Amino acid sequence: MSRDSDIKWRNPLFVWGGKSDVEELPTIPFRSHQEVWERTRQSRAKLNPVGRLRYYHKWAGHGGRMWNRLRYWPTRRRVLRLRGEYNPKTLRAEKTIVDKRPIWWVLGLLALAIGPLFTPGDLQNTLLTAGATFGIYSAISLCWMLIMGTAGIFSLASYAVVGTAAFATALLAVKFALPWWLLPPIGALVGLVFGGIIALPATRLDGFYYALLTLGLNELCRVYFVTSKEFGAANGGLYGATTYVPEDWSQLGQLLLAYYACFGLMLLALLLYRFVNGRRLGRILRMAPEKREAFAEATGVNFRQARVWVFVISSIGLGFIGGFYTANFGGVAFSIFNFDTVLLGLAMLVIGGIGRAEGAVVGTLIVVFFDQVMNTWGPARFMIIGLIMLLVVLYLRNGLFGIKAQFRAWRDKKKSERRSTRAEKGGEMLPEEATETDDKSIIYQRRYDKMTRDHLKTLVTAEIIEEHRQTLNGQHSEALERLLVYFRTRPQEEKYAIMAVERFAGYRIVALSGHRGVAPRVVEDKIYSTPDDACHGVFMRRIQDLLES
Amino acid sequence: MDIWFLVSNTIVLACIYGTLAIGISITWSSLGLLNLSYGFIFAFAGYGAWLFAQHVSPFGPAVLVAGILSGALGGVIICALGFIPIHDKPNFTIRGLIATLAINLIGTQFLLWWFGPRSKSLPEIFGDWSVSLSGAVFSADKVGNVVTSILMLTVVLRWMQSSRRGLEIRAMMMNPHAASIVGIGVRRTSFYVMGITGGLAGLAAVLLSQTYYISPFGGLMPMIKGVSIALCGGLGSVRGAVIAAVLLGLNEALTGVSIGGRYVLITQFTVIIAILLVRPRGIAGLLDRAREA
Numbered sequence: 001m002s003r004d005s006d007i008k009w010r011n012p013l014f015v016w017g018g019k020s021d022v023e024e025l026p027t028i029p030f031r032s033h034q035e036v037w038e039r040t041r042q043s044r045a046k047l048n049p050v051g052r053l054r055y056y057h058k059w060a061g062h063g064g065r066m067w068n069r070l071r072y073w074p075t076r077r078r079v080l081r082l083r084g085e086y087n088p089k090t091l092r093a094e095k096t097i098v099d100k101r102p103i104w105w106v107l108g109l110l111a112l113a114i115g116p117l118f119t120p121g122d123l124q125n126t127l128l129t130a131g132a133t134f135g136i137y138s139a140i141s142l143c144w145m146l147i148m149g150t151a152g153i154f155s156l157a158s159y160a161v162v163g164t165a166a167f168a169t170a171l172l173a174v175k176f177a178l179p180w181w182l183l184p185p186i187g188a189l190v191g192l193v194f195g196g197i198i199a200l201p202a203t204r205l206d207g208f209y210y211a212l213l214t215l216g217l218n219e220l221c222r223v224y225f226v227t228s229k230e231f232g233a234a235n236g237g238l239y240g241a242t243t244y245v246p247e248d249w250s251q252l253g254q255l256l257l258a259y260y261a262c263f264g265l266m267l268l269a270l271l272l273y274r275f276v277n278g279r280r281l282g283r284i285l286r287m288a289p290e291k292r293e294a295f296a297e298a299t300g301v302n303f304r305q306a307r308v309w310v311f312v313i314s315s316i317g318l319g320f321i322g323g324f325y326t327a328n329f330g331g332v333a334f335s336i337f338n339f340d341t342v343l344l345g346l347a348m349l350v351i352g353g354i355g356r357a358e359g360a361v362v363g364t365l366i367v368v369f370f371d372q373v374m375n376t377w378g379p380a381r382f383m384i385i386g387l388i389m390l391l392v393v394l395y396l397r398n399g400l401f402g403i404k405a406q407f408r409a410w411r412d413k414k415k416s417e418r419r420s421t422r423a424e425k426g427g428e429m430l431p432e433e434a435t436e437t438d439d440k441s442i443i444y445q446r447r448y449d450k451m452t453r454d455h456l457k458t459l460v461t462a463e464i465i466e467e468h469r470q471t472l473n474g475q476h477s478e479a480l481e482r483l484l485v486y487f488r489t490r491p492q493e494e495k496y497a498i499m500a501v502e503r504f505a506g507y508r509i510v511a512l513s514g515h516r517g518v519a520p521r522v523v524e525d526k527i528y529s530t531p532d533d534a535c536h537g538v539f540m541r542r543i544q545d546l547l548e549s
Numbered sequence: 550m551d552i553w554f555l556v557s558n559t560i561v562l563a564c565i566y567g568t569l570a571i572g573i574s575i576t577w578s579s580l581g582l583l584n585l586s587y588g589f590i591f592a593f594a595g596y597g598a599w600l601f602a603q604h605v606s607p608f609g610p611a612v613l614v615a616g617i618l619s620g621a622l623g624g625v626i627i628c629a630l631g632f633i634p635i636h637d638k639p640n641f642t643i644r645g646l647i648a649t650l651a652i653n654l655i656g657t658q659f660l661l662w663w664f665g666p667r668s669k670s671l672p673e674i675f676g677d678w679s680v681s682l683s684g685a686v687f688s689a690d691k692v693g694n695v696v697t698s699i700l701m702l703t704v705v706l707r708w709m710q711s712s713r714r715g716l717e718i719r720a721m722m723m724n725p726h727a728a729s730i731v732g733i734g735v736r737r738t739s740f741y742v743m744g745i746t747g748g749l750a751g752l753a754a755v756l757l758s759q760t761y762y763i764s765p766f767g768g769l770m771p772m773i774k775g776v777s778i779a780l781c782g783g784l785g786s787v788r789g790a791v792i793a794a795v796l797l798g799l800n801e802a803l804t805g806v807s808i809g810g811r812y813v814l815i816t817q818f819t820v821i822i823a824i825l826l827v828r829p830r831g832i833a834g835l836l837d838r839a840r841e842a
Binding site: 154200201204205206207208209211212213215216217219220223224227228339340343344346347350378379380382383385386387389390393394397 | 583585588630631634635638639640642643644646647648650651652653654655657658659661662766769770773776777779780784811814815818821822825826829830831
């Protein structure tokens with residue numbers, strides 16, 4: 001409250017010679033209410049030039065062909081999810097690609113298909129071997145992803161299924177000299193039996209109990225195969241099965257054949273993933289996510305059966321891969337049962353993100369790159385893989401492919417935080433409140449009231465209070481008049497009044513209840529000796545309330 | 550004689566694995582963390598004891614204490630790396646499990662890189678006397694193992710029953726949310742819990758190294774046995790873990806005598822699966838009151 005007392009207000013009624021009239025009183029310069037209005041109207045949101053809206057490239061429309069879409073056999077699905085629309089400003093037909101993932105898939109698979117043509121000569125051997133390993137391991141990861149992501153069964157026994165199928169087929173191939181093309185189907189049979197057995201506890205146990213059990217099963221398989229004589233306990237594995245790679249080809253030809261065969265296996269696994277996850281079984285299981293099983297069951301979804309189906313189908317797939325493993329390498333080593341193999345396999349799933357095919361493939365690519373290509377690093381490469389896995393688990397909600405969604409959620413959180421710091425709450429309605437009220441005019445009434453109070457607060461100064469004390473009645477300066485008009489137009493409820501305790505001697509301030517028949521409430525204990533003092537007291541209380549609002 | 554040997558062996562193994570299992574159980578029920586990096590803590594404690602025996606003193610009890618302390622240090626490291634950063638994040642249980650597995654991978658590979666693949670042996674901790682009792686001979690390390698592990702477990706359980714910190718841990722076991730409301734810090738308590746369970750794993754490591762040796766991957770089998778016992782007894786129940794340890798020890802002895810040692814794991818998992826099919830949350834676990842959050 002500054003005291004610039006050179007501005008005076010002249011009382012026009014002074015010439016009439018009233019008893020308590022004062023000729024001149026110090027007052028404040030005129031302050032326009034327009035300032036508050038303009039301050040309220042202007043936006044204080046910091047606007048960045050880009051990044052507020054999602055940007056989609058708009059492709060030109062094709063006129064009549066806009067609504068005709070290519071669909072592929074045997075489904076009725078479209079190749080690309082396109083959205084045809086008319087530009088609201090130019091009214092031109094245009095297309096938006098809503099889901100670009102198929103494009104990325106095709107590009108990535110093309111790169112893998114023509115990759116061997118561009119490998120540098122000195123690294124060709126390493127890279128093609130790593131590529132073949134990548135094909136087999138990504139197929140395993142995809143089947144495992146069906147168990148972990150689609151079925152939601154936290155099983156750690158996938159490599160046990162693969163290893164068992166591989167050892168069984170290798171033993172049969174060595175004993176009965178089976179041709180190589182019989183091995184994958186036999187492996188699938190082994191996978192069916194093994195998967196059927198370990199699916200039994202999966203129906204009863206949930207989550208971690210099953211994870212721990214399958215961890216033990218894996219170790220059980222390792223111990224069993226390592227200690228048994230017929231599986232070649234002496235030489236670290238069982239070799240000698242027939243392979244599909246002809247002996248008389250050149251080394252490069254053999255490597256290329258293995259690479260493309262494993263690539264084909266990965267494509268088969270992708271097909272399996274798509275047919276299980278994208279169709280009926282996947283739909284049923286997406287209906288029953290974790291902690292919402294009861295709801296799904298109540299709506300008549302038999303998710304337990306679907307889970308066991310997915311588990312058994314993936315186990316058949318894993319067994320098939322095990323048979324292929326034997327047919328590819330001519331045998332299998334005990335290292336497939338190692339705990340570290342299971343951990344690396346889990347790293348493949350976790351790094352990419354659980355529940356997505358692209359996560360399984362890219363995670364496998366990363367892990368196999370460190371494991372096979374960087375194999376001169378020794379134990380350090382496993383430490384790097386473990387470190388990546390740890391960082392992904394600690395900081396990402398759902399692997400590398402969950403980064404986009406997580407970033408968007410984080411950005412939206414930050415946005416709403418900033419919005420809430422910008423919002424002023426002086427009587428105005430908060431956005432949540434405003435959407436709830438039926439009478440929308442209240443919103444604007446409150447906003448107008450807030451602007452009025454903001455303006456009136458600038459008028460409250462020591463001069464005005466002094467003026468009110470001296471000239472209680474009669475004409476007032478412009479600022480005081482505005483304040484008094486505002487105070488007088490307040491509703492009855494909680495309005496201050498003066499009650500005579502003792503006539504001409506004692507007055508006190510009360511607050512009206514606003515309801516007929518309800519007595520006013522005593523506000524303070526102070527007793528004023530004259531009505532004028534009490535009146536000024538009411539004024540002071542109102543100023544107090546105004547400044548606090 | 551042969552049977553006595555097997556029975557005593559089984560009792561010793563049951564005591565040691567029971568120690569690990571109780572550690573796993575306590576961690577799960579109080580923190581909600583399924584710690585699968587016990588293999589690393591086990592090997593870490595073994596190497597800690599070995600370093601102590603090599604560089605400071607080969608005196609038995611001191612080596613034992615060094616092993617326990619380094620196991621507790623390993624537990625605290627796991628807590629700081631794998632529990633503190635994510636314990637309040639969404640999907641904690643699965644992420645915690647995977648994080649401990651990742652730490653296990655990093656840690657064991659680090660030990661392999663640092664100490665090399667050759668296994669190490671600790672000095673004799675309990676001396677080399679033996680007791681002969683009605684035809685059965687109990688060697689020093691067997692008696693020492695049983696006495697030490699039972700003593701350590703008794704001390705830990707008494708401490709959890711009677712001390713202020715133990716009260717905090719038990720409160721966390723009952724209801725972690727309510728415990729945090731009444732002012733029991735989740736983070737601080739988690740350090741106690743992981744320190745204690747790590748110490749138990751360290752004890753088991755030093756005791757087992759009397760029979761087996763210390764190697765980077767040597768902790769895997771004890772961890773799997775401990776996990777199976779904890780699972781079979783019901784995660785979170787000390788009583789169940791003791792019952793399961795005795796039961797599985799008995800199974801091991803019987804299988805060894807009747808069919809042969811090769812089939813021990815197969816019969817063991819048959820028994821575990823059978824028990825879990827009847828009681829999905831283990832012998833002493835309650836079906837409905839599983840720990841949430």
